Amino acid sequence: MIEVQDLTKFYGPTLAIDRLTFAVEPGEIVGFLGPNAAGKTTTLKILAGFLAPTSGSAAVNGHDCLTASLQARASLGYLPETAPLYPDLTVTQFLRFAARAKGVDPKAESGEIDRIIEDCGLTEVRHTLNASLSKGFRQRLGLAQALLGSPPLLILDEPTIGLDPSQIVEIRQLIKELAGAHTVILSSHILPEVSMLCERVIIINHGRIVASDTPQNLSRQMSRGSRIALGVRGPEPEVAAALQGVSGVRTVAAQGDGRYLVEAGDLELRPLLARLVVEKGWDLLELKAQEFTLEDVFLNLVTEEEADAP
Amino acid sequence: MTGALAMLRKELIVYFTTPIFYLTGFFFLALGGFFFYTSAAYYSMVSLTAAQQPQYAAMLNAVQMIFRPLFSTLAIIFIMMVPLLTMRLLAEEKRSGTAELLFTYPLSDWAVIIGKYLASLIVYLIFLACTLVYPVFFSFLGKLDWGPVLSGYLGLILLGGACLALGLFASSLTENQIIAAVAAFAMLLLFWLIGWQQEVGSPGAGFFGAISLLDHFENLLKGVIDTRDLVYFLSFIFFFLFLTKRQLESRRWRA
Numbered sequence A: 001m002i003e004v005q006d007l008t009k010f011y012g013p014t015l016a017i018d019r020l021t022f023a024v025e026p027g028e029i030v031g032f033l034g035p036n037a038a039g040k041t042t043t044l045k046i047l048a049g050f051l052a053p054t055s056g057s058a059a060v061n062g063h064d065c066l067t068a069s070l071q072a073r074a075s076l077g078y079l080p081e082t083a084p085l086y087p088d089l090t091v092t093q094f095l096r097f098a099a100r101a102k103g104v105d106p107k108a109e110s111g112e113i114d115r116i117i118e119d120c121g122l123t124e125v126r127h128t129l130n131a132s133l134s135k136g137f138r139q140r141l142g143l144a145q146a147l148l149g150s151p152p153l154l155i156l157d158e159p160t161i162g163l164d165p166s167q168i169v170e171i172r173q174l175i176k177e178l179a180g181a182h183t184v185i186l187s188s189h190i191l192p193e194v195s196m197l198c199e200r201v202i203i204i205n206h207g208r209i210v211a212s213d214t215p216q217n218l219s220r221q222m223s224r225g226s227r228i229a230l231g232v233r234g235p236e237p238e239v240a241a242a243l244q245g246v247s248g249v250r251t252v253a254a255q256g257d258g259r260y261l262v263e264a265g266d267l268e269l270r271p272l273l274a275r276l277v278v279e280k281g282w283d284l285l286e287l288k289a290q291e292f293t294l295e296d297v298f299l300n301l302v303t304e305e306e307a308d309a310p
Numbered sequence B: 001m002t003g004a005l006a007m008l009r010k011e012l013i014v015y016f017t018t019p020i021f022y023l024t025g026f027f028f029l030a031l032g033g034f035f036f037y038t039s040a041a042y043y044s045m046v047s048l049t050a051a052q053q054p055q056y057a058a059m060l061n062a063v064q065m066i067f068r069p070l071f072s073t074l075a076i077i078f079i080m081m082v083p084l085l086t087m088r089l090l091a092e093e094k095r096s097g098t099a100e101l102l103f104t105y106p107l108s109d110w111a112v113i114i115g116k117y118l119a120s121l122i123v124y125l126i127f128l129a130c131t132l133v134y135p136v137f138f139s140f141l142g143k144l145d146w147g148p149v150l151s152g153y154l155g156l157i158l159l160g161g162a163c164l165a166l167g168l169f170a171s172s173l174t175e176n177q178i179i180a181a182v183a184a185f186a187m188l189l190l191f192w193l194i195g196w197q198q199e200v201g202s203p204g205a206g207f208f209g210a211i212s213l214l215d216h217f218e219n220l221l222k223g224v225i226d227t228r229d230l231v232y233f234l235s236f237i238f239f240f241l242f243l244t245k246r247q248l249e250s251r252r253w254r255a
Helices: A040-047 A069-074 A091-101 A109-119 A135-147 A165-178 A191-197 A215-222 A236-245 A267-279 A296-306 B002-018 B021-052 B054-059 B060-095 B107-130 B134-141 B146-172 B178-201 B205-211 B213-221 B227-254
Strands: A002-011 A014-024 A029-033 A055-060 A076-079 A153-157 A183-188 A200-205 A208-213 A226-233 A249-254 A259-264 A284-290
Touching: A002 A040, A014 A040, A014 A200, A014 A208, A029 A040, A029 A191, A040 A055, A040 A153, A040 A183, A040 A236, A040 B002, A069 A076, A076 A135, A091 A109, A091 A135, A091 B002, A135 A153, A135 A165, A165 A183, A165 A191, A183 A259, A191 A296, A200 A215, A200 A296, A208 A215, A208 A296, A226 A267, A236 A249, A236 A259, A236 A267, A259 A267, A267 A284, B002 B021, B002 B107, B021 B054, B021 B060, B021 B107, B021 B134, B060 B107, B060 B134, B060 B146, B060 B178, B107 B134, B107 B146, B107 B227, B134 B146, B146 B178, B146 B213, B146 B227, B178 B205, B178 B213, B213 B227
Parallel strands: A029 A183, A029 A200, A076 A153, A153 A183
Antiparallel strands: A002 A014, A002 A055, A200 A208, A226 A259, A226 A284, A249 A259
């Protein structure tokens, strides 16, 4: 659905994205993750046909975003980061314009607009001027215009930005419902959101892809080293020292209240640790392997990258 | 085609819901009405004199005394109003970020340009249609030679079309509506007055006369429909729409 090859974009002398290469299969929901100014929006703008790349190529649905721009644009729906709207039109007028601009079949137009208004929860504001919509409704209307005409690909730039928690849940639900029928690429810097919605995550920093995998695999890769959480009733300094003494343990962090976090090369240290505690005559209250969250992966990759930078 | 129509419809909705259309329309017609009244009143005064002194009667000509000056005045008023009608067209899309929607819809640049241009032209034609009241009203009171009046209207339509094309181009240059308006006004004034070079006999005066809006417009006012003038106005319109298209294309690259 999306083919990106060596995509590079300079803004004047500033390098925004640097030789990005990735592909998205039909039906996938891909999260584009990265800190601010990492190049997420630039990449999405190029895919949507709004910007031209400095070099490299991007294709949507088999159409090159630059040379076959109109065909590529016909197969996508795009929600820009700011969800821009025409302030002087009402919701229905705006959607009607969008439907015609996107070439929705005139006979199906009214039905399609009604369906989208219903799906996006815009019924109560359908005759309101865009200028007087609240942030939540603006975002929903932005999503609605992207969905019009059921394009096979949806490009959503920070779809939940600026929304309150209940609205965020609603929009996420809406995006989840789109899965299957549409291919979705969305950018975000909210990590739980990405791990919740996306089957695959592309992490980008300083315009380069630093990782691309499922959220689970990314967490697993990180846990080549793994973390074991222990709860032990016993004198803290001695417990910590004894744990540290086990071969294979890298660090022990006492977290107070009898809780310890052990970082080890291998999860198979668990039986050793359990035996040790019991042998010492302390009470073992808790023992569990801890998975790294996407947040850890992200911070790790991004900070590693920063440390590597000259 | 459907894209251009969608654009046209959207721009007309915006024109009719924002005050700028009503404001410019009001002043265009109020000033036009005022000039028509003064010219017609002067004409009727001269007519009374002519009734007593028949040698003047031959000089009486309603088209020359009322409509030619009226059309010149309408042209000047409209040139001042063009920037107000066109400044929003593309500049506002860029400022509010809606350009990002517009240029990611499967609309060609030409569809956007033609839709927006035709919307402004339709607004202008509505204003002009309202001024038809003057000659119709006059024709009930006296004999009116419709030929030069209609060629005057043709001149006004072509001149207005040319000014609007230039205004649209000015609006594509910036995201600031005020700058778009000032740029449009300055360029229009230049194209209007550049023909004055002929009178001081400066070198290249012929060239300046040939590109002057005023000179070509005056031919039509006199009732002379010359293909040179038609070609001039049509190429003027196409030239500025083409520049607008180039300007929109370059946006993708410069960002």
